[in-house]
Amino acid sequence: MEVKIRKTFTYIIIIILVLVWLLPMFAIVITAFKSPEEFASQKFYELPKKISFISNIKIAVEHWKLYEHFVNSLIYAVSGGVIAIIASSMAGFSLIRLKPRFNLPIFLIIFSGTLFPFQMYLIPLYRLFNNIGLYDTKLGMILIYSALCVPFSLFVYRGFYTTIPKEIEDAARIDGCGPLKLYTRIFLPQSVAPTAVVALFQMTWIWNDLLFGMVLTRTGAARPVMVSLAAMSGVSGGIIPYIMAGVIFTSIPTILLFILLRRYFISGMVLSVAGE
Amino acid sequence: MKNNKFISYLFILPAFLLVVLLLIAPMFQNIYYSFFKWDGISEPIFSGLRNYTALFSDSNFITSFRNTIVWVIFTIIFTVMGGLIIAVFLRGLKFENIFKSVFYIPITISFVATGIIWNYMYSREIGVANTLLSLIGVDKISWLVNVPLNTFALLIAWTWQQLGTNMVLFLMGLTAIPIEQTEAAMIEGSTKWQTFIHITFPMLRPVTTVVITMAMANSFKVFDLIYVMTRGGPYRSSETLAVTMFRETFTMFNMGYGAAISIVLSIVVIGVSAFYIKSTLKKDLLYY
Numbered sequence: 344m345e346v347k348i349r350k351t352f353t354y355i356i357i358i359i360l361v362l363v364w365l366l367p368m369f370a371i372v373i374t375a376f377k378s379p380e381e382f383a384s385q386k387f388y389e390l391p392k393k394i395s396f397i398s399n400i401k402i403a404v405e406h407w408k409l410y411e412h413f414v415n416s417l418i419y420a421v422s423g424g425v426i427a428i429i430a431s432s433m434a435g436f437s438l439i440r441l442k443p444r445f446n447l448p449i450f451l452i453i454f455s456g457t458l459f460p461f462q463m464y465l466i467p468l469y470r471l472f473n474n475i476g477l478y479d480t481k482l483g484m485i486l487i488y489s490a491l492c493v494p495f496s497l498f499v500y501r502g503f504y505t506t507i508p509k510e511i512e513d514a515a516r517i518d519g520c521g522p523l524k525l526y527t528r529i530f531l532p533q534s535v536a537p538t539a540v541v542a543l544f545q546m547t548w549i550w551n552d553l554l555f556g557m558v559l560t561r562t563g564a565a566r567p568v569m570v571s572l573a574a575m576s577g578v579s580g581g582i583i584p585y586i587m588a589g590v591i592f593t594s595i596p597t598i599l600l601f602i603l604l605r606r607y608f609i610s611g612m613v614l615s616v617a618g619e
Numbered sequence: 620m621k622n623n624k625f626i627s628y629l630f631i632l633p634a635f636l637l638v639v640l641l642l643i644a645p646m647f648q649n650i651y652y653s654f655f656k657w658d659g660i661s662e663p664i665f666s667g668l669r670n671y672t673a674l675f676s677d678s679n680f681i682t683s684f685r686n687t688i689v690w691v692i693f694t695i696i697f698t699v700m701g702g703l704i705i706a707v708f709l710r711g712l713k714f715e716n717i718f719k720s721v722f723y724i725p726i727t728i729s730f731v732a733t734g735i736i737w738n739y740m741y742s743r744e745i746g747v748a749n750t751l752l753s754l755i756g757v758d759k760i761s762w763l764v765n766v767p768l769n770t771f772a773l774l775i776a777w778t779w780q781q782l783g784t785n786m787v788l789f790l791m792g793l794t795a796i797p798i799e800q801t802e803a804a805m806i807e808g809s810t811k812w813q814t815f816i817h818i819t820f821p822m823l824r825p826v827t828t829v830v831i832t833m834a835m836a837n838s839f840k841v842f843d844l845i846y847v848m849t850r851g852g853p854y855r856s857s858e859t860l861a862v863t864m865f866r867e868t869f870t871m872f873n874m875g876y877g878a879a880i881s882i883v884l885s886i887v888v889i890g891v892s893a894f895y896i897k898s899t900l901k902k903d904l905l906y907y
Contacts, residue, residue, distance in 0.1 A: 356708065357705070361718055449631060521626075586735060
């Protein structure tokens with residue numbers, strides 16, 4: 344009897360918490376479906392009579408130029424992620440398998456990039472980018488995003504490459520594979536898991552970045568999407584159904600990526616924790 | 620063979636150059652700037668340690684430092700302890716997976732989006748929180764204006780976003796504990812609570828350490844959420860170190876002073892995670 348009461352109690356607490364967690368999600372979705380007029384005349388939980396979701400998104404995208412920034416961020420996430428993946432898998436491969444002299448100090452130097460809060464880099468980067476003409480350019484943003492992704496990615500690849508049995512490598516070497524072939528034919532094709540982890544975490548990070556976007560860009564030509572989303576909800580308030588439509592629109596890529604790669608989430612979490 | 624050596628460095632070069640040129644070199648430059656008075660336009664003037672000594676008498680910095688500590692403490696209470704409690708209670712419930720996914724959907728949403736969503740939740744006139752409270756006759760509350768309520772309101776939004784990650788990690792840790800252990804204790808007559816304190820919690824220790832370290836490091840660095848929701852206001856009352864650094868540097872153009880704040884922040888963050896990083900690296904390096 345007592346067990347039953349306790350169990351019911353647990354369910355009640357958990358269900359209350361679940362409802363609290365769902366409330367904001369419910370609020371965004373239902374609000375994004377209302378026209379501004381309807382939103383103004385209703386309580387938030389009342390259902391819309393007419394679905395205005397598509398027109399809300401259209402206005403959010405056109406008026407705040409979300410589309411332009413959406414494309415910018417897509418470019419950053421993909422190219423930043425790909426550059427980090429190539430650069431760090433190559434480096435990880437070399438550090439573990441070619442074992443050059445100083446491989447440990449080199450690793451530690453690169454890895455130290457995960458230790459510092461981003462604020463440590465902002466001022467010099469702002470100045471550097473202004474001086475060499477990378478300020479407010481796509482190229483500059485791609486470079487800085489890739490650089491910021493490299494330390495964690497290297498940590499992941501380096502760890503993974505230690506688990507590939509040495510025999511495979513020896514066999515390949517006997518068949519006459521040089522380092523480049525070894526990397527492209529043997530190591531890279533086996534790197535599905537670390538690549539998925541890196542892609543999931545680093546592309547999501549780039550997509551969600553606000554700080555570097557604010558400091559290193561000024562115009563639509565280079566602004567990433569989160570900066571323009573943040574600007575949408577400026578101090579003056581703005582029209583909430585449009586803003587919520589904007590929130591949903593700009594969250595689609597990361598949600599999709601997450602759904603696609605969710606089985607790598609746990610292993611990535613564990614690694615990213617280790618890489619902190 | 621000599622050729623191979625050259626190639627092995629060539630493989631490392633792109634990653635090394637990216638990190639050294641865009642992260643490591645700027646970091647040292649940042650330390651250098653912190654000894655200068657500089658508005659970003661005219662020539663920097665050397666000022667020794669004056670940026671650092673000025674911190675102690677700057678009431679904005681002191682508020683910001685205090686807020687940062689509040690953030691860290693309550694991040695541990697809300698997201699770590701909360702995540703642990705929810706993980707423990709969720710285990711073995713019917714619909715465990717559905718409940719679990721509800722808690723971690725917010726992980727996929729950015730801090731900017733989280734901030735915007737919660738701004739709407741907290742909006743005084745049309746906000747979700749005040750609308751619901753009005754149903755039970757509570758007057759309108761200015762969540763993001765009153766001090767210290769605003770910091771706690773921000774912390775709730777933060778918890779909504781962060782708790783899921785910790786919960787998932789704790790669930791993972793819980794699954795790794797052999798069920799016989801807890802069952803044996805129960806048979807010997809210990810209550811659920813005793814079993815948790817004496818068996819489950821000690822066995823979770825590795826996970827707990829990881830989660831706490833990560834939560835602390837993240838909460839020291841919090842920026843986006845505060846920037847989007849309050850801009851650190853009103854009157855700089857909800858700033859944390861990361862926000863203060865940004866404001867001093869890019870709104871007020873006290874570049875040297877901003878650099879000094881970023882260094883204080885780095886020292887604190889690294890101090891907190893140093894122990895942990897050391898043990899990770901040691902384990903990692905022993906391995907290979």
